[in-house]
Amino acid sequence: MNKILLFNPKSAVAKHRIPNSILNIAASVEGRYEWVIVDGNCEEDPLSKIEEYLNTGEYKYLGFTVMPGPQLRQSIPFSKAIKEKFPHTKMIWGGYFPSSHPKVILESGYIDFIINGPGDHAFPQLIDALEYGTPYEFIKNLIYLAGNEVVKTAKEDLMDQDSLPTLPYNKLDTFYSIVNRYxxxxxxxxxxxxxxxxxxxxxxxxxxxxxxxxxxxxxxxxxxxxxxxxxxxxxxxxxxxxxxxxxxxxxxxxxxxxxxxxxxxxxxxxxxxxxxxxxxxxxxxxxxxxxxxxxxxxxxxxxxxxxxxxxxxxxxxxxxxxxxxxxxxxxxxxxxxxxxxxxxxxxxxxxxxxxxxxxxxxxxxxxxxxxxxxxxxxxxxxxxxxxxxxxxxxxxQSLGFKYPQVLEDWISPAWESFDMRKNPLTPWLTPEMIDKIRNFEIVLNGVYPTVTDIRLNTLKRRAIKLISSFRYKIDLYKYPYEIKLLQRVWRYRQPEIQGF
Structure with a gap:
């Protein structure tokens, strides 16, 4: 009962990318521990898939990669549900979000450890320590709770990247077809x-x-x-x-x-x-x-x-x-x-x-x-x-900005928009200021539709540019409903939110 399940939470509705961060962790334990990957982008019901593995009684360690924004939608409720149903499991989070907000995560009660930065050495060393009952306090790039205190171990020097094992693309292909999925x-x-x-x-x-x-x-x-x-x-x-x-x-x-x-x-x-x-x-x-x-x-x-x-x-x-x-x-x-x-x-x-x-x-x-x-x-x-x-x-902080104090609050719509840098929740920005930024963005994207939206044909580009150009020339950005309607109907793709 020492197998490892690695989970890549859903991050996009289309054009899914190879889960490189999780593959790095898989490479670090390849040949030492058996592992599987569950990709939330590729499963209709990823929690059921995770529970299917855990019900075998063979999986004790779960590694989640967690970026701010959409990935929290699955990471937070899944981790909580898994810990309640399978309390013997060890939940390990890595990625920018847990490294930036360790206190609220560890105090949730259902995440056991955080990998603070690269996990190529820290993750397998932590698994070894937990398996053999040896100390983990001196493992670098680790964050954990000791009593009520959040403990951060020393940072590891960045390792030579050429010395790392090749990512296990072939094994990923057995879980999810690389050609069809990634x-x-x-x-x-x-x-x-x-x-x-x-x-x-x-x-x-x-x-x-x-x-x-x-x-x-x-x-x-x-x-x-x-x-x-x-x-x-x-x-x-x-x-x-x-x-x-x-x-x-x-x-x-x-x-x-x-x-x-x-x-x-x-x-x-x-x-x-x-x-x-x-x-x-x-x-x-x-x-x-x-x-x-x-x-x-x-x-x-x-x-x-x-x-x-x-x-x-x-x-x-x-x-x-x-x-x-x-x-x-x-x-x-x-x-x-x-x-x-x-x-x-x-x-x-x-x-x-x-x-x-x-x-x-x-x-x-x-x-x-x-x-x-x-x-x-x-x-x-x-x-x-x-x-x-x-x-x-x-x-x-002096101006009154505060992060959520409870982990579940991060999956509210307002804080998800914050993570995408679209709704700042910052006290010095008024609704009128935010509206001006968003309205200018709508007009700008109307006059200059992104070249990366491959679904927007030449005719559509010319039409939306014609409608938007007058506003752009005279700096009229308020209430751009006609542009917004076309962008919605044509499902205009913003690369900062949806990728290319």
Whole structure:
């Protein structure tokens, strides 16, 4: 009775991705413990599937990967139900959400341990300790409850990524067909694979959930290892495009160019995330090679065109508003689409200042669209991240912001919207401010529908642009019901919520 069940809670209604985080954990125990995967994206009734395994009496350990937002809908009630029905099981959560909110999770009474960051070593070491009754207090990357005290063990140095075992794709394929379940049709290609080539990020943005976990550290697989993995998936299952879900894929120009040269003959399209000030240092030759190798679109955290806001967000590096516009224009000649995210609604001393900041960002975004209309714009409202010692987090606490004190409260509709950075629940933002952000977003997406929505044909794009353009030109954003209706009828796809 020492088998392991690994659960990937439902995160999307379509275009499901390979559950890489759970596969990493599976790889860490492969050959030591028997394991199975239950994917909430692929099961009509995942709780029944989990209970079917547990009813055999062979499974004692459950590992859940838990991201903020939709995954909480299954993670919280499932964990509670399982613990009540199978009290002997050990419930272990990993992912950004539990690492950021350990107290409310452990005090729920039905989660036993949290893996705080990479679990490649921590997870199997914890299972060994629980199996053999040895101490787990010195296992790194662990959070648990000792009496009424939340205990966080020391952080482990990031391990060499090339030394980690290859993910067990073949065994995943026996549970859920990779071709039928995980290689979806997207803007990038007909069979798009999700892949992680690195962990962490070398920056300390105060609004980012990665920072408390990785503490400005970054480790990557070599270009050759990444290519070998992708080539294997392409040859075996026919993948023709790649989504790199790294927090920051383009940290190293040398590694990026080396990978581009390796992948170019495979004729695959790809996408990844980067920083503007990092990639602006790339040479023109490097950017040309990256595009020739199939890179079509890159996500950048622009966040704000206001240098004071960038400083408030502790963006770090050398990014400026001027650079954001200039870089969008620079990418035009390489035919690479920049996908810029902006964070609106950061705290300020007065309501007038908050509103002025929102108005500034709207005008700034329109300037970007003027120099490069193909720039994709993703809008978020600022959602606090519990970064210990962060000046910004102290500021939001002083203004009255509080997280839920009971775990079940996180699955209310309001807090789920908070996790998606659409409804901030922050006391300094008035309903009128939030409406202005959302209404501008509706108009903006009407004039410039995202290129990643492959269901929106040319006729529909022209029609919605025609209807939206007048509002956009005269800054009339209130009550855009006619645009909203078309977006709803045509099921307009927002990549920040639904992916490509």
């Amino acid at each position: 290689l979806g049709k997207t803007y990038l290609g007909n069979k798009t694979v999700a892949y992680h080539s690195s962990i962490g990020c070398p920056f300390t943005c105060s609004f980012c959930a990665v920072v408390p976990i990785y503490e400005a550290r970054w480790k990557a697989k070599s270009a050759q290892t990444v290519y070998n993995d992708i080539k294997y998936i392409k040859d075996k299952w026919g993948a023709d495009a790649i989504e790199f879900h790294d927090n920051n894929f383009f940290v190293s120009e040398k590694r990026t160019v080396e990978f581009a040269k390796l992948i170019k003959p495979e004729n695959m399209s790809w996408w990844g995330m980067a920083r503007i000030d990092t990639m602006d240092k790339f040479s023109d030759a490097s950017l040309a090679i990256i595009r020739e190798a199939g890179c079509k679109i890159i996500f950048f955290g622009a966040e704000s065109g206001n240098n004071l806001i960038l400083e408030q967000l502790d963006k770090g590096g050398t990014q400026t508003g001027e650079q954001i516009i200039r870089f969008a224009e620079r990418l035009k000649k390489f035919d690479i689409i920049p996908e810029y995210s902006f964070v609106l609604g950061t705290p300020a001393p007065t309501a007038e200042q908050v509103q002025a900041q929102i108005d500034f960002e709207i005008d700034f975004i329109k300037k970007i669209k003027h120099v490069n209309p193909r720039t994709e714009i993703v809008l978020y409202t600022y959602s606090p991240v519990p970064t210990e010692g962060s000046t910004l987090y102290k500021q939001v």
